Amino acid sequence: MEISNSSTPPTTVTQVFPGRCSSLEKIAEFVRTAAQQAGLDDFATYQVETAVDEACSNIIEHAYQNTEGEIICTCREEIDRLIITLQDQGQPFDGSNIPEPDLCCDLESRSNHGLGLYFMRKWMDEVRFEYDPALGNKLTMIKRKEK
Amino acid sequence: MEISNSSTPPTTVTQVFPGRCSSLEKIAEFVRTAAQQAGLDDFATYQVETAVDEACSNIIEHAYQNTEGEIICTCREEIDRLIITLQDQGQPFDGSNIPEPDLCCDLESRSNHGLGLYFMRKWMDEVRFEYDPALGNKLTMIKRKEK
């Protein structure tokens, strides 16, 4: 399913993906295309792709815990920003209170976890978690266009 | 000085070079061109180039012993062969009786000398040394064209 309206902002495209790791590449392509069409440069596009990949990986692993489920991905281009929303019906989750990982330089004591949310926060301009018992989790991530 | 006659065999080109190591590259070019024009393939051309380089290096090092002198190089293409002659006014030399080097496989006992004449003999079809008190040394090397 792909819904798209006019070609000048605001433009909205939505696609539904099975909540499986094998969807990640297709989700990346979908989001990359939207970011490019929104005029983001290569690095900003890569940042968006990373944030979405991390968010979807968490949905698959933590929210659905590797059981069946869907991820609804919407990319909305506004004049000055790209807004990505990811919706799932998995376990409710609010990432806002999860602390930043400790990026100490000592190899042995470095944790190998906690980078996903960190990438999302650092590389997107806004990250918002919402939960609605009827609609499920809704994660909104915003990338502003360069002025 | 370059003398050349008609373009179908027999064809003869002659060039005189200073008997110095810095001439070797130019001699190689001269001989390579003659070999290519005689229709020799790349490897046969490389073999001729090597034999001539070894012969001229010996003239420079041993016959002239690094003093001044000339090398007269003549390339004569006949229907079935390329004949190269090298003439010098250095110390008389007849290489026909110099034995083949010992190519034993043991690194420590391998001599680092004696490969020059060996290359000339192995890669040319005929190698002939002549000495004339008036004309000096004349080395003739023949490479047959492939049938």
Add this chain to the structure above:
Amino acid sequence: MEINTTTYKRCDLITVTGRIDSATAPQLSDTLNALMEEGRFRFVLDLSGTTFLSSAGLRVLINTQKNCKRYNRGEVVLACVPPNIHAALDLSGFVPLFRFFNDVITAVGNI
């Protein structure tokens, strides 16, 4: 993702082409673990053809680096890291934990 492994006397060269994400990172992890089980702990990772690296891939890198450096028995070094991926490594604080080389020969020669 495609993984190519070349075993040298001195080290193994692992060339990873394509995406390293949650779907493919386990395959990279398996490859490296299998080599470490054979007692091989010097890895040059050629990332020139790697188009994407997520935290799942970073996890494999850090785990392997920890394992290799233990007992001073080896090291993971990174070669030909594309700018986007370098930015991800940098943001994660991984830059001080790995040696980086601009080309594979230099990496293989210096590991």
Add this chain to the structure above:
Amino acid sequence: MEINTTTYKRCDLITVTGRIDSATAPQLSDTLNALMEEGRFRFVLDLSGTTFLSSAGLRVLINTQKNCKRYNRGEVVLACVPPNIHAALDLSGFVPLFRFFNDVITAVGNI
């Protein structure tokens, strides 16, 4: 002839472009001797761009190989040897005295 030297932790990569004949072999010899005087005895000779090798060059190769292999301290290996030059090495009986590699990375990784 042009000689380029790259020093790695493990070895030196010597790239020789052009002709190695009586005129130029001394320069190659000087380069290698200078490195050996610094205590470096592992050489990868990249001959991909070498167009000609006479017995003067062969002499440098064998002298350097003898010097490097003494006391088991090193080795000369040959990389990317063009067919004509391989034929000369073969005719001279040098093939059993050197290890040959088809590419520089493999040579650097295996020396």
